Each structure stands twice: as structure tokens, then as C-alpha cells.
Amino acid sequence: MKKYFLFFFVFLCFSVFSQNDDIDNKGLVIGKEIKPSIDLYKIYTLQKDTTFVDTSLTINSEYKYNFLRKDIFGLMPFSNEGQTYNTLDYGLKNKSIMPMIGFSGKHFNYLEAKDIKYYSVPTPLTDLYFKTVMEQGQSLDAFLTINTKPNLNFSIAYKGLRSLGKYVNFLSSSGNFRFTSSYFTKDKRYILNAHFTGQDISNQENGGIINTSDFESGDDNFKERDRLEVYFEDATSLLKGNRFFVDHSFKLNKLNPNSLVFTHRFSQEYKFFEFTQSVANTRFGSSFSNRINNKTRYNNLYNKLGIAYKTKSYGDLEFFIEDNNYNYYYNSVVYDSFGNISVPNSISEKVNMIGGNYTYFANKLIAKLSVSQAISDQGISNIEANAKYKLNDDYEFEFNYQKLNSLPNLNYTLYQSSYVDYNWFNNFKTEKLNQFTFSANTKWINLSAQYKVLNDHLFFDNTTNNIATLIVKPVQYDKTINYFSVKANKEIKFWKFALDNTILYQAVDQVDDVVNVPQLTTRNTLYFSEYVFKKAMFLQTGVTFQYFTEYYTNDYNPLIGEFYVQNETKIGGFPMFDFFINARVRQTRIFLKAEHFNSAWTGNNFYSAPNYPYQDFIVRFGLVWNFFK
Template identity: 70%
Template sequence: MRFLLLIFILFSYFSNAQIRRVDGGIAGPPRGGSDKNDTLGSFSSKSNKDILPKAPHNLYKIYTLKRDTTYVDTSLTIQSEYKYNLLRKDIFGLLPFVNEGHVYNTLDFSLQNKTFYPDFGFKAKHFNYLQVDDIKYYSVPTPLTELYFKTVMEQGQALDAFLSVNTKSNLNFSIAYKGLRSLGKYVNSLTSSGNFRFTTSYFTIDNRYNLNTHFTGQDISNQENGGIVNLNEFETSEAPYNQRDRVKVYFTDATSLLKGNRFFVDHSFKLSKSNPNGLLIKHQFNHEYKFFQFTQPTESSRFGTTLTNDIKDKVRYNHFYNKLAVAYTTKSFGNLEFFLDDNNYNYFYKSVVFNSDGSIAVPNAISDRINMIGGNYNYSLYGVDFKLNLAQTISNQSVSNVEVGAAYRIDKDNHVSFNYQKLNSIPNLNYTLFQSGYVDYNWSNNFKNEKLSQFDFSAKTKWVNLSATYKIMNDYLYFDNIQNTLTTLTVKPFQYDQTINYFSLKASKEFKYRNFALDNTLLYQEVQQSNQVLNVPQFVTRNTLYYTGYVFKKAMQIQTGITLQYFTKYFANDYNPLIGEFYVQNETKIGDFPMLDFFINARIRQTRIFLKAEHFNSSFTGYDYYTAPNYPYRDFMIRFGLVWNFFQ
């Protein structure tokens, strides 16, 4: 941590060499539109001692590979409050575990997305793992720094810091590190994680060549206690169990670790020098290495019998991806792109499991190469933006993807969109192959592809924001405990041979009266299935009543209020740290408890200060709040921190 902070200080010092242009600012990246009208402000310079004006905020650009461009935002809004968490985004629909940086239970099933390629798996461990689409790129007229700090549950802190600098108008570098350490309130619940990222963006002055590339190094380590043994100790919360380190847990020395490094390149070249349209050659490369490890020096009978006295399960994943595309852009007929990609992966252990007769029961590796061909088409007609995406394998596997979408912007306040996807995808690799020192956690399967048909509709209006999702799923894969009890876990993957229909409707609206506001988000979900393999709460709601005003002669903006979160009772999935996944259980319901947070936030120039009393009602509404069947939700605690932006 100290070494990385030293890098930030040195990088910030040398970035002062960046010269601010007076005539027109820094040209932005080719993502998100033209910058002809973006300026830093003009003035008459009478001497070299004149102070240069500050650049307008819309020159500090943030964009992604999806061509979404936003600007640095230092305002204090209710969204600032919602995004002030470890994931740095609104986590409505996710329920965090008791310690910061552990896993999240998913209340909103529409948040789960499938890819047509087989993924590494261990999905419960990936909430704080930055994927390719999570990486942001920058274009800034002056060096930009942001510091995020937040206290944690016990003995530690959460810090996220980044620095972005344009050494030239068309060349940007950024470096960032998010670090977390939190001891936690319960025995064996320490969290320690780090997310390092380094990005580079470049484009030629004539915009013929564009490059975005990044490197990430990430590690997420959690001590795993398996939840509490006796629920009565928590639900009574009488001395000594009101001291949470006195509550008995299942495991006292188990640890899980997810670690990965990724190098990614996305670049394109326009063949024509003068024609703004014409052919565009694109290439994307991704190399990622990951491993997931579960260690437990003292074996536990909760997972069954063992093959060894010292559990050290470790699986590795090596992934190479190349995509070559040819795109043609016209003003009259839209944008057309054809691509060919190569996906090569190796998922492996360093051991083989044998049967008693000497034959191989569980192999040690899955290696495959998937080649796909496809195309994308985008066209605008009478204000309606249409899109069509097609992909199909040309190798031996059966994988396909069809996406059709349309979006229409009525005016600046009203926008509607529709999207349909039909997906045929290969199962995640940990469904197919898994090895462990525990006998019951060794399998080699040959599952069918999962099939998904999904309809999405959204409407953003000045009256209400609506989004609806309808999914039809066949050959759905899930984990289940065949013991049907929380005390003994024999969790294995299964494939559901019938159809699951899932529907969700989410509505949000903010009502304002003078300095007061009431922000509301309501989610309704319904599942049709013959057996309970997909469980979701029927209703999830978040309601925030808050006040915004100014004090100290408007030198400080303040924001204070109360947030209520609630979800109806349901058979929530439970967490299994051995496989890093959630599994289906139909024995214990959780939910039907209010979560009340009181917050006071403030903004002084580019600094936002946050103070929150989390779950302050915990002691007087009953100790029956859980994140998973034997994992309690967080007790009342006070946490504070800040987000600080520097514009040099």
C-alpha cells in the first residue's frame, strides 16, 4: 500500500508538466462525439504571469468501450449517496454480507447476465472483480485526481485513488488502486483486497487510429467462517453474544482467494485519410490469468469426508482472446460491422482423481478453442436507433447469440428502448469440472448448453422511470445442497430440464418540494417454474426522504435524510465458500425486516463528506435480519469518509 501511494505522489508531481492549452483545450477521445465546441475559455493574455482559467467540467471526460461518455461529477446528489460504497455504483438489488468486501446476495435476478462463452465461474467472488467493461478511460485538460476513503467494520479502511493525466492532447495515462482491509465483527471474517489498474488512451490528430489499453492486477482474499452455528445466539443477542466475536461460527481457519492479471488492447484504424466514412479495421486482444484457491488447515465434517488432512484446493484459468473486425460507416445507410474472433482457454488443476480400479474419475483440465463469426448493424430512421447483433460459432461447439434493439428519444426528458436477446451459451467451467480435498466436491459433467430468450423494455420519462425484463430459460444450471439442511453441505451442480419464466418490473420516481425530496425505487418479481430452483423476493423497495440546503453563506452544501430498504421473505440462496458460489435452498426463509440508515453528507467545493448511521434500528426491531440463511446482516454502526477531487 505504501509503495503504491508513493507511485501516486511521484506521478502527480511529474504530471504538473502537462501544459494547458488556451486556444481550445485538449481534444477528447473519439468516443462520445466531437469536441469542436469544447473550450477551456478564452481571454486576452497581456503577460506570461496571467493565471490561466480553469477548464470547464465537460472537458474532463470519462468513457468506456461501449462508447458511453460521461464527465467528472463533483455534485452532491442522492445518487452520490447511493454510489458511496466499495463497488462505487448503486447497489440496489444487492444485499452485502456482514463484512465489507465479502460477497453479496442477489435480490434482483435481472442483474445476472450471461455470456455466450464459458466463464471461469466462482461468481460469488467476482462482485469486486473489475471486468473489461468496468474499466474507464479518460481525457482531461489538466491532471485529475480522485481519492475515496471510507471506514470499515473493524481495524482497517477502504481506499480508492486514481490519477489521470494527458501528456499530450491525444495521449492519456491513468493509474488507480482500490485497497481494502477490514477485520470484521465475527471470528475469521477478515477481508483484504486490492484492485490495481493502469490505462492508456491514444488517437492520432486526424482520428484515423484509436487505441485503448489497460492492465489490471486484482486479488480478493476473504477469511471464511461459514456462518454462525447457533442462530439463537444471534437472535437473542444477550451477553456475551452481543459481542459478535463470541458467537460460534463453523470455520475458524478457512480462507478463499481470487487473484487475476489481465492485459487488454482495443484499437482501430480508418483506411481513408479524407473521407469521414469508409472502412475501419478493428482489433481486440485480451489475455487474462486467474486462479481461485480455498485453504482450510483443519478439515470440517460439514463438507463431508476428506482425501487429505490439509485442504488446499486451487484451480487455474488461462484465457486468450482475439477479435478482428471490419466496419463500414455511412451517413445514409448506417454502420455495418463483420467480425471473426478466437477464444482460447485452459482451465486446469495439477492433479487427477482416480477411481478404485485405477481409471480416471475426474480429469485435471478443460481446454478448448471457440471461433465465432458475426456482425453488427446500427441504423437511425426518423429518430429511432435500431441495432442488430448476430454471432455464431464456426468451430465444433454450438453457440449463438441474436440481439435486436430499438431506442427512441422523444425529447430531453423522455426516452424509450426495447431489446431482445436469444442466447445459446456454454456452461461456466466450474459447473463442468471441480476438484477438492473433500470427497463429495469432485465432479466432471457434460451439461447441455443453457438457452435464454430475454425481452427488456425501459422508459425514462419526467413522470416515472420504468424498466421491465422477461426471461425464458431452458436447461438452467444451478448449485443445490442434496442434504437439504444448513448444517451439512453437499453442494453439487444440477441442470433443470424444464422451462423457467422470470418477470421483473422496476419503477423509480423522485418527488421534490422546496428543499425536501422523496426518492423511491420499487422492484416486483415473479417466477413460474415446476420446482423451486430460482428463488427471488417478490418485492424489493428503497425509499429515501432527505433535505438539501446550504450553510455558512452557501460555502457548504448539506444533505441529510433517512433511507429505508426492505424485501419480502423468500428462500434466499445460501453461500458456500468452498466453491465460491451461492446455492439453492428451500428450508429457511429470510427477509421481512426493515433496514434504516440515517446519513448526513456535505460538499465543500470538490470535496464530498459522508457520515452514516447504518441500520440504526437493528436493536429495537428484532435480531432476525440475515443476508443468507445463517449469515447475519450488519448490526448498527457509524461509518464516515469522503470523496475528494483535485483539478491541478
């Protein structure tokens, strides 16, 4: 299979090199055939942000060329594509006011409603992503969108992955199907965005290697990583979900710019998380049965009705009411020694909220205030304030404040398992968050700062303090945690060379070690850019250095699909170097990378989490190919 992919790659290079049409700075051919402007290929979000299809090759293209297809600075991937990520940047963690199913370690590749994009294109647009994986498989993301009419768009996409990995029982297999549609009437009184997603994320779970000394020794016998003994050789996890989503609005008066607008948002989603093991393992303690099959199910029905008054001079004012029904359940109950039910089989609740938004538009300022409050018994609320000021193309500033009182994720409250110690039913308080963020994007430097105050913070903790025995339970911390971070980014250019630098500083003030973060995280890329082959190809090549300081990182528990706090083993303090050669020919971007090429000569101390080694040196290649028909 690899030979066929290599042949295809070489054939593609020669075929696209033979094209010598002029290329504009946005990546569209302007020589033999006139094509619509790239600005007409629009991408929308639910937040009404608009971007355009980008076929250029920049350093950001290199950063986004990965399985998640976004810049993953602050995330530490595991050794196999499609496995989970450890979070280095705590600022990436976002809380939702509503309780989610949980199992957050398995949701990095799960597309939520806010992640789905909608399109408007003058001609059919195709986007093909391909990348080789660690062993026996491939990663492919195929996307097609078309406007059958100027006001009606459809898109269909599927992202599939299979990668065996280098370690025993660590295969990844996933599929993300999504279908979207956008419609508006010619007078734009009625606007509709809808989507359907079907997603499954399956991982073999080995629990990490047992003897880290074998891995760190550098012994030739263990350079074949499948010789390293792992905790589990028969465990598998599966996250699966389907969602149908509609967001639409109707403007009452088509002629008057100051008009009432009625809005409605609907979502229906079903998910389940399943952990199976053919033979129970004593690492999780004693069990009720020899075969493990834990399955958690979740149904959610959500409706939001709103009425907004939009004006040109005074901004937009909206009032809304939300109805959120969820059912989180198992097919059994757990009894205590007296015959009473100690762990029920379900949580079924309805959360009703009211709220309002006010958005003000000035010449260079956009300000928004959002307030929501539960009118049912849950006692949750959210206040958000945002202001964005754009002085000119060189200077832009943004400030955000959030005060959140949220319900715990449902797997903190209720969980059932065939393992005795993994059964609980809790009545935790709501989590409290006060958060301030500030960002400044200037021609000199891009700077962002974040300050969080956490109260009644929930986390998972290993009660045994022993990595060989995992009895992990949810815990609510009764003291205040203060978190602060500053991130700076600056690209320095000289002739055809550039040095792109991103550095993150984090600090936590807490009585106990609950929120653990690396103090410094950095990524630095030195690269060279040039047109070659009579400007038929744009070439970039360089080296990326990544590093984070040693700290007590969270470890991963595959049984519950969550990371837990541990303060026994530190990881970090090792360099990661990648060498890349990227090229763009017309609308095709070609990527070739030697990942972690220093692994053989800087010591075998590289881990993504305790007992989970980071990937060894590997050469991977692939492409992103856009068609404008």
C-alpha cells in the same frame, strides 16, 4: 488509527469551510481561478458511451458511496465490507456466451474488461475515495489521470481494502490495480484503448454462525459478535488475476466519411481461485487429506478481428471473427475404484465465432442488431437487438431482445477438491435464454420491465437439504423457467425536501423452486438539501428505508465460492434504516452515515443469507475528493 482519521476529517472540514469561492452547479470553482469546463473531463467505455466527471452531490452520490462505487439496489451485502453479496434482483444476473472460470460469489469486486473506463482530460485529474470499515482497517480508492498530449492519456488507480469484521474469521483484504492508456492520431484514423489490471480478493471464510438462536435471542453475552460460534475458524479463499487488454481500430480513408475501418481486440488473462483450510471440516463431508488446499487455475487468450463500413446516411455495418482459447486446469487427476480417471485435470478448448453488427442512427433513434455464431463444435450463438428512442429531454424509451445459447461456466463442468464429494466432471447441455427488456425514462416516472425464459438452467444445489452438512453439486434443470420483473423509480420534490422511491416487483413461473426471488424489494429515501455557510457548503441529510419480503434466499458455499439453491430457510421481512449527513465543499464530498440504526430495537432477525447475519448498527464516514490541477 481511528483518532488520526477523525483528526484528519475535522481538519479537512474546517479547511474547506474556510473557502468561500462561488461554486457552479457542476462543482467547479469559478471565483478566483478560471478552470476548464467540466464537460472537457470525459470518461469513455468500450461501448463508446461518453460521460463526464461528476463532482455534484445528489441522492445518487449517496447510493454510489460504497465499496463497489455503484448503486447496489438489488444486492444484499454481508456483514463485513469486501465480502460477497446476495442477489435480490435476479435481473442483475447476466450470462456470457463464452464460459467463464466461475466462482461467481467472489467476482463482485473483480473488474472485468467491460468495467474499465478510459479518459480524456484537459488538466490532471485525481479522485480519492476513503471510507471507514467495520473494524480495524479502511477502504481507499486512489485514481490519477493525465493527458501528456491532447491525443494521449494515461491513468493509474489502486483500490485497497482491509476490514477485520465483527465475527470470528471474517477478515476481508483486497487490492485492485488498474492502468489505462488511450491514444489517437491527430486525424483520428487510428484509435487505441489499452489497460492492465492486477487484482487479488482475499477473504477469511467462517461459513456463517452455527446457532442462530444465540444471535436472535438478544442475549447481552452475544452482542459481542465474536462470541458467536461459527462453522470455520481456519478457512480462507483467494481470487487473483492479471489481465492485459488492447482494443484498437484503423480507418482506411481519412478524408471520406464513408470508409472501411479495421478493428482488433486482444485480451490475455490469468486467474486462479484457491480455498485453504488447515484442518478438514466434516461439514463438507469426508476428505482425502487432513489439510485442504484447492487451487483452480485459468488462462484465457482472446482475439477479435473485424472490418466495418461506416456511413453517415445508412449506419455502420461490421463483420468480425473471434478466436477464444482457454485452459482451465488442476495439477492432478482423480481415479475411481477401478483405477480409471473419473475426473481429469483440465479443460482446454478453442471457440471460434463469426458475427456481425449493424447500427442505424436517425434523428432521435439508435437501433442495433448483433448476431454471432460458433463455427467450431460448441454449438453456441447469440442474437441481440436494441432500439433507443429519445423524444426529448423528458422522454426516452429503450427496448432490448436477446436470444442466447451459451456454454456453462467451467466450474460447473470440472471441479477438484480435497473433499471427496467435491469432485466432478460433467457434460452439460448449453444454457438457453430468451430475454426481453423495456425501459421508459420520463419526467413522471422511470419504469423498466424484464421478461426471461430460461431452459437447461444450471445451478448449485445442496443434496443433503441440511444447512449443517453441505454437499453442493451442479445441477441442470430440464424444465422451463419464466421470470418477470418490473422496477419503478420516482423522486418527488417539495421545497427543500425530496422523497426518492424505488420499488421492484418479481415473479417466477416454474415447476420446482429453482430461481427464488423476493416478491417485493423497496428503497425509499426522505432527505433535505440546503446551502449553508453563505453557500460555501451544500448539505444533504435524510433517512433511507430498505426492505424485501421473505423468501428462500440462496445460501453461500465458501468452498466453491458460489451461492446454492436452498428451500429450507427463509430470510427477509425486516426493515433497514440508515441516517446520513452528506456535504459538498468545492470538489470535496463528505459522507457520514449511521447504518442500520434500527437493528437494536426491531429484532435480531436480519440476515444476508441463512446463518449469515447482516451488519449491526454502525457509524461510518469518509469522503470523495477531486483535484483538478
